Amino acid sequence: MAVTNPLNLRWWSSKKRSSLVALLLPVLLVPAAAATPDFAHDIAPIVYSKCAPCHYSGGPGPFPLTSYAEVRKHSLQIQTVTSSRYMPPWLPSEQPIHFADELRLTDQQLQTISNWVRAGSPEGSSEVPTTPAPTTDETWRLGPPDxxxxxxxxxxxxxxxxxxxxxxxxxxxxxxxxxxxxxxxxxxxxxxxxxxxxxxxxxxxxxxxxxxxxxxxxxxxxxxxxxxxxxxxxxxxxxxxxxxxxxxxxxxxxxxxxxxxxxxxxxxxxxxxxxxxxxxxxxxxDKPPTRFPYLLQLEHDGSLDIPAGRSDFVITDSMKLPVDTEVLAVYPHAHYLGKLLEAWATKPDGTRVQLIRIPAWDPNWQAVYRYEQPLLLPAGTMVSMRYHYDNSSANPRNPHHPPKRVEGGNQATDEMGHLWLEVLPEKGRDARRVYAEAWAHHQLEKYPDDYSANLTLGSLALSRLHAQDAVEPLRKAVRLQPNDAIARNLYAESLDATGRMTEALAQFRLAVKQKPDFDNARFNLAHALARTGDKAGAIENLRVILAAHHDDPAAKAYLDQLTAQ
Ligand code: HEC
Known part of the structure; x- marks a missing residue:
């Protein structure tokens, strides 16, 4: 990926003093200025790369940290927030598989900051780096947009x-x-x-x-x-x-x-x-996609029913990968009661790989974490999540005072437990259907009445021309979300394809009534009407489509065909 570094900071790499020498030879060193970190050599490289991306004038951080004077002014505060690991905001704990753009400071960097502040925050050599190019966000970081x-x-x-x-x-x-x-x-x-x-x-x-x-x-x-x-x-x-x-x-x-x-x-x-x-x-x-990632979701909102005051409530979910997979990124999501969030993969040979572990969840700093390298997991790998929630008054983020029973839901005061993985089938095939089908079956094990899972299975069966297998899940989807014209149109298609014309017509009509500008459903209705002998009805519906979209080629061609007959 070619991304320009928003902060032009290549200067330090060549000048960085070797702290290894100081580590190996502590007894030989007189406690002299040489051991004292200074801004130019030690602090600027840390602050400009790990803090300035947010702490610039007009940026999301409350004050800029883009010059010696600014950093010095906040040095005590900086020591406090870095040693507590409140800043830079970075939730995952350290793990063998690394994320791109990790914002975590090493223990040694923390020590350097601490030593620098204790030494009175010296500026150091006169070769103080120039201010990093301020990220005022007036230029787009990927260049001029299209x-x-x-x-x-x-x-x-x-x-x-x-x-x-x-x-x-x-x-x-x-x-x-x-x-x-x-x-x-x-x-x-x-x-x-x-x-x-x-x-x-x-x-x-x-x-x-x-x-x-x-x-x-x-x-x-x-x-x-x-x-x-x-x-x-x-x-x-x-x-x-x-x-x-x-x-x-x-x-x-x-x-x-x-x-x-x-x-x-x-x-x-x-x-x-x-x-x-x-x-x-x-x-x-200009380059069309040749590979199609899929957002695979683990979750267990349905088991979220957290008693008031409970300090450790756990939910889990696991599912098997249907094909060899590259995992590109992970996005854990919970609301204010989330505490410890973790996810891992267990390969068929039993090896366990940590995908992410967030010891102190904070929804304010939630993020998508992209792996430095795609993570290869063979078909049959079990991916698992386990989330802990704290609904006691000891949780400072608890939205309820005193704590209340909390269930799953998408209001900020409800709770959630989701883990999304951006996955890519390894061999360049379009495996979206395979993932979607595996996901839908897994979902139905948890919730037999899940609308999306039924809709997915029905759509998959239809797209494979197995209309017979599509009818039942689509009927269920429509029963679960009677207002969804899209599901209803698919249900009608499955009835049409299995020869149940009268029912199909009724369902197409309903879909069009629910969503009058739904061209696909109206086109299907026209088609079904023509086939059952109602040519006038078919023509009328095609004209409705063309009145809204003059250039709809399919509607136009079909209308020409019918009026020519
Ligand atoms: C991802 C953006 C981001 C990065 C990176 C970042 N900060 Fe912040 N920082 C913020 C925001 C936003 C706030 C204000 C909200 C808050 O305090 O939670 C803040 C607040 C602070 C505060 C004030 C805290 C308080 O208690 O008022 C200090 C000090 C600070 N940051 C220092 C740093 C230092 C030092 C670094 C680098 C080691 C850093 N920040 C990296 C976004 C960031």
Missing amino acids: LIVKAAQTFHVPAAGRDVFWNFILTPQLTQGRFVRAIDIRPSNPKIVHHANVIIDRTGSQRMRETTPGQGFPGMDVTVLGSPLDLNGHFLFWKPGSIPWSEPDGLSWRLNPGNDLILNMHLQPSGKPETELPTIALYFT
């Missing part, structure tokens, strides 16, 4: 109260489908944004959640509707200081005209009224 999309309306964050979880809906104006290799997210007010992620909505399913168009809608977690085979398998995540990720060739993703980008933002009141108006930059590539 398309910039701004949210339609400013969101107002109240001065005080609970954290706010707001979803902006951004619709890139595209005239043709594009392949996206990277996105960058720029909050207008980074001080109040804790994290943000983007979900692609190909069906407009979230627009109906807005009370005023363009305004967005509240909610901590978003589930988009749509074909389970067309879900985006990439993490599109932003946190303060993070460097945007550019996908390598072959791993781009498709964005079609009319697709919505749901930008889910975690905003924190600052003490005064604030506003936020985010922008997203898109970077395109």
Whole structure:
């Protein structure tokens, strides 16, 4: 990945004094100035690489740490927050498999900071490094974007109260489908944004959640509707200081005209009224995807029922990988009661690999963690999660005083236990179906009445032309979410394909009634009507589609065919 370092800091590597000598020969060294760390040689390299990405003027950190004077002014505080490991914010404990861009300070770096502060924070040699290029965020870090999309309306964050979880809906104006290799997210007010992620909505399913168009809608977690085979398998995540990720060739993703980008933002009141108006930059590539990652989810929200006061409540989930897999990244997610979050993989030969371990979960610093190298796991590997929750009053983040019984749910005061893995089948095949099917079966073991799992199994069977196997799961999905026109259209397709025409017609009609602008369902309805002899009805529906979309080639061709007969 070619990403420009936002801080131009190559100067220190050649000048860094060898502290190894000091470690090996302590008795030979007179306690002289040589042993005292100074800013130029010892502190600037740490602070400029591990702190300045957030602590710059106008950045998310409360004050800049981009010069000797600024760092010196905060030196005592810096010693405190680094030794307690509060800063830099980095939740995972050390593990053999490393993450890219780890923000963790080594014990030795902590010692260096401590020694420097104790020595009176000397500046050191006159060769003080120049200030790192300030990351004012006025330039995009991946270079000039191909398309910039701004949210339609400013969101107002109240001065005080609970954290706010707001979803902006951004619709890139595209005239043709594009392949996206990277996105960058720029909050207008980074001080109040804790994290943000983007979900692609190909069906407009979230627009109906807005009370005023363009305004967005509240909610901590978003589930988009749509074909389970067309879900985006990439993490599109932003946190303060993070460097945007550019996908390598072959791993781009498709964005079609009319697709919505749901930008889910975690905003924190600052003490005064604030506003936020985010922008997203898109970077395109001509290279279509050749490999298709999948976001595999472990979770057990259904077993979350945490008694008030319980200090250690545990949930687990495990599932077997259906194919040889590369794990690219991991995203653990819980709300305010989460405490110890861990996940690991057990290979078929019994070897255990730690995927991530977060000893003191803090939802404010949640993040996607990308592995330095893709992690190879053979088919049959069991991936597992185990999350601990603290619902006692000793948990300073407990949203309830006194503690209350808490169940699973997507309000900030409910709890969640999710572990997402961005997985890629090893041999370049499109294994999204295989993962989706394994996931759906696993989900149904936990929850026989799971809507998404039934929808997934039904869609998979339909796409394999096994309509007979699709009817039952799709019937269930429709029963579970009667308002979902997308599921209903698929259910009708399965009835149509198994010759149950009368039922199919009724279901297509209902789907169109539920979502009048749902062209696919209307086209299917027209097709079914024509086949049952109602040519006039078919023509009428095709004309409705064409009135809205003059250029719909399939509707046009079919209308021509029917009117020519
Ligand atoms: C990922 C972004 C990020 C990085 C990296 C980061 N900080 Fe911070 N820092 C913040 C934010 C945001 C706050 C204010 C919110 C808070 O205190 O939780 C903060 C607060 C602080 C505070 C004030 C704490 C308090 O109690 O008021 C200090 C001191 C600090 N950081 C020092 C550092 C140092 C030193 C480093 C590097 C070793 C560092 N930070 C790295 C984002 C960051």
